[in-house]
Amino acid sequence: MQQTISFVLDDKIQTLAFNEQLSPTTTVLNYLRNSPVHKGVKEGCAEGDCGACTVAIGELGADGKLHYHAIDSCLVFLPMLNGKQLITVENLMQRGGGEEILHPVQKEMVECNGSQCGYCTPGIVMSIFSLYKTENNPTKEIIEDSLTGNLCRCTGYKPIIEAAAKACVNNGVDFFTKNEKHIIGLLTQIKKDSQSVDIETKKQKYFQPKTKAEALELRDKKPNSILISGATDVALRVTKRHDLLEEIIDLSHIEELKKCTRTDYVIKFGAGMSLEEVKKVSKNELPALNEALTVFGSKQIRTLATFGGNLGSGSPIGDTLPVLMAYNADIKLQSVNEERIVNMNNYVLSYRVTARKPNELITKVIIPKPVAGTIVKFYKVSKRKDLDISTVSAGFSLLIEKNKVSAITLAYGGMAAITKRVAKAEAFLMGNEWTRENVEQAMELIAGDFTPISDARSGAEFRSVAAKNLLLKFWNETHH
Amino acid sequence: MNIPHDSAHKHVSGQSVYIDDIQVNSQLLIGRIVYSKCAHGKIKTLDLEAAKKLQGVHAVLCYKDIPGANQMGPVIHDEPCLAADEVICVGQAIVLIAAETEEIAIAAEKLIRIEYEEQEAILNLRTAIAKNSLLAPARTMKRGDADAALKKAKHILKGELETGAQEHWYLETQSCLCVPGEQQEITAYSSTQHPSETQAIIAEVLGVGKNEIVVETRRMGGGFGGKETQGNWAAAWSALLCNATKRPVKIRLFRDDDQIITGKRHPYLIQYEVGFDDVGKISALKFEQHADGGCATDLSLAILERAMLHADSSYFIANMEVIGKAYKTNLPSNTAFRGFGGPQGMAGMESVIDRIARFLKKDAVDVRKINFYGIDKDNITHYGQEVELNRLDTMYEQLMKSSDYRSRRKAVDEFNSKNEFYKKRISFNACKIWYIVYYVVFKSGRCFGKYL
Numbered sequence A: 001m002q003q004t005i006s007f008v009l010d011d012k013i014q015t016l017a018f019n020e021q022l023s024p025t026t027t028v029l030n031y032l033r034n035s036p037v038h039k040g041v042k043e044g045c046a047e048g049d050c051g052a053c054t055v056a057i058g059e060l061g062a063d064g065k066l067h068y069h070a071i072d073s074c075l076v077f078l079p080m081l082n083g084k085q086l087i088t089v090e091n092l093m094q095r096g097g098g099e100e101i102l103h104p105v106q107k108e109m110v111e112c113n114g115s116q117c118g119y120c121t122p123g124i125v126m127s128i129f130s131l132y133k134t135e136n137n138p139t140k141e142i143i144e145d146s147l148t149g150n151l152c153r154c155t156g157y158k159p160i161i162e163a164a165a166k167a168c169v170n171n172g173v174d175f176f177t178k179n180e181k182h183i184i185g186l187l188t189q190i191k192k193d194s195q196s197v198d199i200e201t202k203k204q205k206y207f208q209p210k211t212k213a214e215a216l217e218l219r220d221k222k223p224n225s226i227l228i229s230g231a232t233d234v235a236l237r238v239t240k241r242h243d244l245l246e247e248i249i250d251l252s253h254i255e256e257l258k259k260c261t262r263t264d265y266v267i268k269f270g271a272g273m274s275l276e277e278v279k280k281v282s283k284n285e286l287p288a289l290n291e292a293l294t295v296f297g298s299k300q301i302r303t304l305a306t307f308g309g310n311l312g313s314g315s316p317i318g319d320t321l322p323v324l325m326a327y328n329a330d331i332k333l334q335s336v337n338e339e340r341i342v343n344m345n346n347y348v349l350s351y352r353v354t355a356r357k358p359n360e361l362i363t364k365v366i367i368p369k370p371v372a373g374t375i376v377k378f379y380k381v382s383k384r385k386d387l388d389i390s391t392v393s394a395g396f397s398l399l400i401e402k403n404k405v406s407a408i409t410l411a412y413g414g415m416a417a418i419t420k421r422v423a424k425a426e427a428f429l430m431g432n433e434w435t436r437e438n439v440e441q442a443m444e445l446i447a448g449d450f451t452p453i454s455d456a457r458s459g460a461e462f463r464s465v466a467a468k469n470l471l472l473k474f475w476n477e478t479h480h
Numbered sequence B: 001m002n003i004p005h006d007s008a009h010k011h012v013s014g015q016s017v018y019i020d021d022i023q024v025n026s027q028l029l030i031g032r033i034v035y036s037k038c039a040h041g042k043i044k045t046l047d048l049e050a051a052k053k054l055q056g057v058h059a060v061l062c063y064k065d066i067p068g069a070n071q072m073g074p075v076i077h078d079e080p081c082l083a084a085d086e087v088i089c090v091g092q093a094i095v096l097i098a099a100e101t102e103e104i105a106i107a108a109e110k111l112i113r114i115e116y117e118e119q120e121a122i123l124n125l126r127t128a129i130a131k132n133s134l135l136a137p138a139r140t141m142k143r144g145d146a147d148a149a150l151k152k153a154k155h156i157l158k159g160e161l162e163t164g165a166q167e168h169w170y171l172e173t174q175s176c177l178c179v180p181g182e183q184q185e186i187t188a189y190s191s192t193q194h195p196s197e198t199q200a201i202i203a204e205v206l207g208v209g210k211n212e213i214v215v216e217t218r219r220m221g222g223g224f225g226g227k228e229t230q231g232n233w234a235a236a237w238s239a240l241l242c243n244a245t246k247r248p249v250k251i252r253l254f255r256d257d258d259q260i261i262t263g264k265r266h267p268y269l270i271q272y273e274v275g276f277d278d279v280g281k282i283s284a285l286k287f288e289q290h291a292d293g294g295c296a297t298d299l300s301l302a303i304l305e306r307a308m309l310h311a312d313s314s315y316f317i318a319n320m321e322v323i324g325k326a327y328k329t330n331l332p333s334n335t336a337f338r339g340f341g342g343p344q345g346m347a348g349m350e351s352v353i354d355r356i357a358r359f360l361k362k363d364a365v366d367v368r369k370i371n372f373y374g375i376d377k378d379n380i381t382h383y384g385q386e387v388e389l390n391r392l393d394t395m396y397e398q399l400m401k402s403s404d405y406r407s408r409r410k411a412v413d414e415f416n417s418k419n420e421f422y423k424k425r426i427s428f429n430a431c432k433i434w435y436i437v438y439y440v441v442f443k444s445g446r447c448f449g450k451y452l
């Protein structure tokens, strides 16, 4: 066990111990802003919505190479950086011979007039930087996707998108490339010595196990501790509600939970996989899941957020829940002495209450590959396309055989205290023809299954109409 | 090649210094605002004692501790700096705290006890209209005799348009750092769009000469009107705390607090009655514009006038009457926002044109065209200004051609008739940006239409 964490910043290993002055739930944003030389990183919201706090993370992959990702530093607790490289906007510029040499991304942002008030700019530069390191000649779609997490109120984005297109043309080569060997050396050195982390201050305890077995042991002993995986949900308790989190188990450093395996019939996702990774893996075989993740948060959020975390909250507006119901997925729950499978349909019991016992962890999400001919779709109604929480969401699946509906799942999020299927409408459509008349009758049955609420996102009436119309949309996209 | 922004190099490398980035010595205190949770009511209890005693707290101030005037209204003095015995909106500042850290300031806030005697609150424009809760007497602009012309008109339509509020969401929230100087002097590093007014307000609140106060605005992380007058608030509050503690004090609002405390774009309800002939030529038009000013005057009247001055958009209407009313409600005082009332005024007019087009089953483009201001005649606005250098017709011709409007309109109509669920739209709107009378010094009197 070690009490400190180490990461690379400014080309050096930084080792931090935690105490009264430095809480383990200090966000990376606040840590950086407290330093005199990293004030480029900005706070615009402290909740993952604006991207002004974007930094890049360099991670040593199994391939021995460095992989760069943009993340929102306002949502990351310091210990989560353990073993990684942290890159800020200041690191992109080089100083040499009394001159300041801009990174190609920065240079294009200057030349395309990508900044006006400049407050969003450091975050935007960091998002484009991680794009620069991962994509060459990206399409407009890819550029826009990598900027979904960055708000700019001044420019209207056009010059920023243009700057990204002009900058990302060098196959990712820059002075970071030259320095990579050195950084890999430092990260390897941290890794070599690293153990599970056990931090204790006067007010807080923070554990970061390295193996699943350790995590299960810990959880068994401390069933009331707070679990974090990507922390994109939990961090808000600190940044918004100013809660003191007394005991935390951080699952972000368990490699076993990040693996994806497959058989001919199922794909098994580790609960610790980032949703960005899940999005990539699901692209061809599970297009509805891929679609759900395309409109999920922003790239920065998806890079941090995990499958386990989305299911862990059991929120009725969690976007993966309806689509997992449509795929008839299973969840694997594990404790020290037991492992069991719970079907998605039996997983959420009531508002944010799930079938998971306190000493269990979600370790896998198992999705059967749909039977040939099955159509699965995901729909999300929200005030804007990207970085928004669902007002209503839906995961539908449909199999038509001999002109009749032979299997159907209609699951809705945002309509009740839990993600819920519409039993009456499903029963009505089963065995019937997939015609507009039948679908319109089923639409009327949906109303009976829900009494939606009115809240800041929409009124109850809008929700009811939207839920019905999503079914019509599904029909419109699937009938022949 | 673009001419780069003067600060671009610093922006992209993280070297530009905003208020929260300024390096201050270890004496720095963090300021926090305790604001009303009640939209309208009397303050029954205000107990600050426990907060004052908390270790690390250096000042807890209420209205009684203001050495100068308890006032920060920029034009009309109807905006207390800190609520005295009454609160008039959720978000109104009541108490200021200066503490050594943010955590201590938050802990101190939790120790403050405020109790209200709730009173009836006006929370939307329609209630305000029903109660005739005016901020100032109605304003009228007219030319010709709209009532008489309406009687003669072939067709008459009545209707209304409601436009909503809008949050500025400047990326840098309201911020100010005040540093004490000699005796009463204070230097305020403020994210304000109006430094000289910020200086005046700080001086008034402290009861000192303006010469004692220096306001420095190096740069701003966005304002969009939201820091035109309301940037003064964080400045006045941090100056009070700085004056009370004689230490540097910084206020940087959390995003949530900023959104709760500050005003938005003015919501409008615009009612109209329009008379026109078979081709859509308007002969008479009456507008009544109702604006939700929020709980104080702020810039509502200037914004209202600008909305009234833009009620014609780009069209000559022989008989026109515009009545403007701004209402007092129990929402944070609505304020300047890009366009300053112009967008609301024009939206009213453009929606009238669309109504006429729909009624006559014509393309709105043609209705717009026949109502444009003329070159040698029909070129005087409803407030008597001559429209000079009018290029409306030329721009219309050019844009119709370059956008290939007619054939695209045809394609859109065809698509819509064939598709039940998916619809397309194309539109061609006039827009006037007129630098006019509300500040005489800004008067330039040029009209330029811009077509989108």
Ligand SMILES: Cc1cc2nc3c(=O)[nH]c(=O)nc-3n(C[C@H](O)[C@H](O)[C@H](O)COP(=O)(O)OP(=O)(O)OC[C@H]3O[C@@H](n4cnc5c(N)ncnc54)[C@H](O)[C@@H]3O)c2cc1C
Residues within 6 Å of the ligand: A047, A048, A049, A226, A227, A228, A229, A230, A231, A232, A233, A234, A235, A251, A271, A272, A295, A296, A297, A298, A301, A304, A305, A306, A307, A308, A309, A310, A311, A312, A313, A317, A318, A319, A320, A360, A361, A362, A363, A387, A388, A389, A390
């Ligand atoms: C800006 C922003 C945008 C967002 N957009 C969306 C969106 O579009 N759609 C959406 O659905 N959500 C959205 N969210 C919510 C959140 O990001 C997701 O729910 C995310 O999947 C949570 O994953 P995480 O790993 O970050 O969870 P964490 O915050 O780490 O944990 C969330 C919960 O799950 C529990 N948990 C985590 N891992 C496990 C595990 N292995 N076993 C058991 N319990 C576990 C935790 O105890 C906690 O209660 C958004 C959040 C933010 C801040």
Ligand code: FES
Residues within 6 Å of the ligand: A042, A043, A044, A045, A046, A047, A048, A049, A050, A051, A052, A053, A054, A072, A073, A074, A075
């Ligand atoms: S500060 Fe807005 S996303 Fe982090």
Ligand code: FES
Residues within 6 Å of the ligand: A114, A115, A116, A117, A118, A119, A120, A121, A151, A152, A153, A154, A155, B171, B221, B222
């Ligand atoms: S440049 Fe001002 S917010 Fe982007």
